[in-house]
Amino acid sequence: MAGQAKWLDKKIFTTGEAAEVCKVSQQTIIRCFDAGRLGGFRVPGSKFRRIPREELLKFMRANSIPTDALEGSIRRVLVVDDDPDIVDLFEDILGRDGRFEVRSAGTGYDAGLLTESFQPHLIVLDYMLPDINGNVVCERVRSMPHTRHTKIICVSGVVNKDEIDQLKGAGADDFVKKPFDIRHIIARMVELLDLPASMDGGNSARSA
Amino acid sequence: MESTAETNPLHHQVEVILQSVDCLPTLSPVANRVLSIGSSDRADFGELTRLIEADPALTSKMIGLCRRAALGLGDRITTVKRALVMLGFDAVRAAVLSVSVYELISNEARERDSQPGETEDNTESTRAFDRIGFWMYSVGVASAAELLAQENRKLRVKADEAFVAGLLHGLGKPILDLLLPRAYGRVVELTEQRRTDAAPVEREVLGIDHHGAARRIAERWSLPATLRDVVWLYDHPLESLPEGVDRDAIKIVAVARALVREMHLGESGDHGPFAPAAEMCDAAGISRSTLDKVARRLHEAVAGRCKVLGLNEQAPPEMLLKSITAANRRLSQLTADLDLKAKEGERVVQVLDAVAEFWKVGGASGDVLRTLGAMTQSASRLLGEGQWITLLDGGGPRGWMLCSFKPGGSVAHSVYAEPPPSLAEFDLSNASAWADRSGVRSTLAEWAWAKLGMGASQTPLRVVVACAGDGVRGCVMVTDAPMPSQTQDAIHLLPLRAGWSAALSAAIHKGATERLAESLADSNRTLAATQAKLTEVQALARLGEMTAGAAHELNNPLTVIRGRAQMLADRLEDDRDRTTARLIAKASGDLSDLVTAMHEIARPGRADRAEILLSDLLKDVIESVKGAEGHVEIVMPTGYGGGLDVFVDGPRMSRALAELLRNAREWAEDGNVTLRVQIEPPDDRLVIRVEDDGPGLSSKAMRHAFDPFFSERPAGRGRGLGLPLAKCLVELHAGTVRLEPGGHGGTTAVVTLHEWRAVTEREAGRAA
Secondary structure: OHHHHOOOOOOEEEHHHHHHHHOOOHHHHHHHHHHOOOOOEEOOOOOOEEEEHHHHHHHHHHOOOOOHHHHOOOEEEEEEOOOHHHHHHHHHHHHHHOOEEEEEEOOHHHHHHHHHHHOOOEEEEEOEOOOOEHHHHHHHHHHOHHHOOOEEEEEEOOOOHHHHHHHHHHOOOEEEEOOOOHHHHHHHHHHHOOOOOOHHHHHHHHHO | OOOOOOOOHHHHHHHHHHHHHHHOOOOOHHHHHHHHOOOHHHOOHHHHHHHHHOOHHHHHHHHHHHHHHOOOOHHHOOOHHHHHHHHOHHHHHHHHHHHHHHHHHHHHHHHHHOOOOOOOOOOOOOOOOOHHHHHHHHHHHHHHHHHHHHHOOOOOOOHHHHHHHHHHOOOHHHHHHHHOHHHHHHHHHHHHHHOOOHHHHHHHHOOOOHHHHHHHHHHHOOOOHHHHHHHHHOOOOHHHOOOOOOHHHHHHHHHHHHHHHHOOOOOOOOOOOOOOHHHHHHHHOOOHHHHHHHHHHHHHHHHHHHHHHOOOOOOHHHHHHHHHHHHHHHHHHHHHHHHHHHHHHHHHHHHHHHHHHHHHHHHOOOOHHHHHHHHHHHHHHHHOOOOEEEEEEOOOOOOEEEEEEOOOOOEEEEEEEOOOHHHOOOOHHHHHHHOOOHHHHHHHHHHHHHHOOOOOOOOOOEEEEEEEEOOEEEEEEEEOOOOOOHHHHHHHOHHHHHHHHHHHHHHHHHHHHHHHHHHHHHHHHHHHHHHHHHHHHHHHHHHHHHHHHHHHHHHHHHHHHHHHHHHHHHHOOOHHHHHHHHHHHHHHHHHHHHHHHHHHHHOOOOOOOEEEEHHHHHHHHHHHOEOEOOOEEEEOOOOOOOOOEEEEOHHHHHHHHHHHHHHHHHHOOOOOEEEEEEEEOOOOEEEEEEEEOOOOOOHHHHHHOOOOOOOOOOOOOOOOOHHHHHHHHHHHOOOEEEEEEOEOEOEEEEEEEOOOOOOOHHHHHHHO
């Protein structure tokens, strides 16, 4: 646990650290760096290679290397809804589950800011927001390079086929109608985030 | 002759005639002088004698007239002076006037006759005005008037004045004849043909009658006022003579005229009917015995006067004989006329009978075919027995309507046909214009005859133009009946043809009016339906606004309720508490479904069609209502089995059928429901029937079943949106859904889909 936690806030990695995170040899990292498959820079005035966190994550995803070591098993979830009761409900549910770190936004603007700073793994997005509609948020998230892979689940009380198609077109990964079954929505989140399927898995992660 | 821009040629002609009248020579100086001496008081007999004697011809004729006038004294009047002394100034003046005018006109006529090549008018006429006959008639009237004046002292007219008035009353006729001999010949011809008086014909042909012409010359010659009144008014009804004219003189001339015409003396130029002299006497206040006396002496008097004027050398018996001959001639003429009229009358009666029969049989029916039938019947009756067919151009788009008829007049066969190219220029509405083109007519007849399959005809086919105009563009009849000559019937058929036209046009208009009324009623029904639909749509639009808002507003709290209830259910240890929490969660879910249904009804969107197997669709339907008791039997159309593809919005159609099925199972006795699928004529529509065996619905429930939230079940049970949602979803597929009583009790919901097959590429191409 502690061993994993030490990487959580690190921004720049040496080739040795990267090898440890990726569980490969340092030579492999160096080779990949030199070949340009792993992005990074050399320290000015020396030949030491340095790898930014985003480039490392990109490299790990591209090569199907589990990112748990880098990110921990906690998934960051951003709940965007203008109804505080809904936000409370999500915080409560996801908090109890233990596998999620939850932040919330009540407007599309706040959602944008939080996406930048919080770097969520998944966004639960209400379609009808006070300032902009959910599809606009989706498009923005998909257009930024470092949030391109963020999962998005849209929720709405309105079931209109055209609007659902529009959301899917804008990049939403799933659509869930309000009022939802909480088991169903958590199952969808687990699936999208590639977490172990059962609640037990979550509990074990928490206890581990 | 100056050509003017007159629009009315007759008006122009009148001007010319009046100018010509003015150009006639004036009376001789002697006559003028005699006329200028107003009365005997101022007369200088010596001067007068010298004046008259200066003209030997005038003198001899004047003396002759005077001798004839003064019975008993006649032999002693040998000189002008004696005439003046014995008979007085007035008598001499009258004699001078008579002789002068007569001589002037006769001389002028002789002179003009001797000038060949006179063409004032191109009207050809075989008849000419009988001048001698006319003057004989005039002398007759003059003599009769003179005798009447002598015998009757009550009418204060001097005998000599009466003579002049009688002699010159018809002065206009010889003058008009003098000026326009050919045109006047035409007047004479028409007057005889029509058996009418000359004046109206003169007005028709010349624009002016002899009264007008005579008055003009009387003014120009300064003839005495009495004479002017007579020439103007001699044939005016005696009862209504105007004030201020010499009525007595006019009356005497009128009676004298009647007497002379009765006695056939000379030729008056008038052929119209006239009142008998005896009746005229009564009107004029002359006794009939006086009339008889005058009549007995008339021939002798006329013979003498004619001799004096050089008209005719005839003794009274000869003259009588001539009168009788004239009378016989006239009588035979009248008899012939009468025969002709009687024949015509008979024919007219036949035609009128046919007209009456026509209206009775069907002319007034207002039905085009019955009217045509009645037309052929009346034609058959009047023009000859045989087969009759009709060709009608009613102005419709389908060409001409050809009909044949059974003996009773009912339609045997009728077809619409465009005329063949060989008849393309033939215009049915102007068929009479083709009357002289027998080739075209027989082509038309044979074409129509063959078109109706009438078989070969033994006799040549004939065409009868039935009617044109009056809203009928044209109708002709074709027959194989032998017919009388067409020219003779052309006029007699007029009333019948008018009747046919009127009846046919009325029938066609009635049909058109009825069609208009029907289409108006249709339009009204459509309008009412559209208005109802509009109201419904507007109500739904408002409901849509509301439910869209409600869906959003309600779903958030429902989400919280459901989510919290689920969390509670997971955490609670006590089973009953956990059940309670789950019920809360479920209820909020149901509530959410209701809101969704309302939203769907209010804003149905559009059908997202795809081709799916009907059997798969029905499987879905039954799946969605499983759990309830009872059995659902599916009956597919024969020959299709399960392999029937439908082109629908699967989820929505499934939802619609599920709602109907759910209702049916609730209504059914034991939950048994039949889903019967059929493909029905006329357009291969897909009909899905959901039949239950329940107690059936009340008519009120049937009527309101598709109203949102209507339910006959006690309040609190059922949400009442199932059927309205089903209706909405079926209508999304341009289909209909209705409830009807089932065949064996129960209720059947019938879904009808007209557009349920995928549009083939060929059809799509055609549509594009």
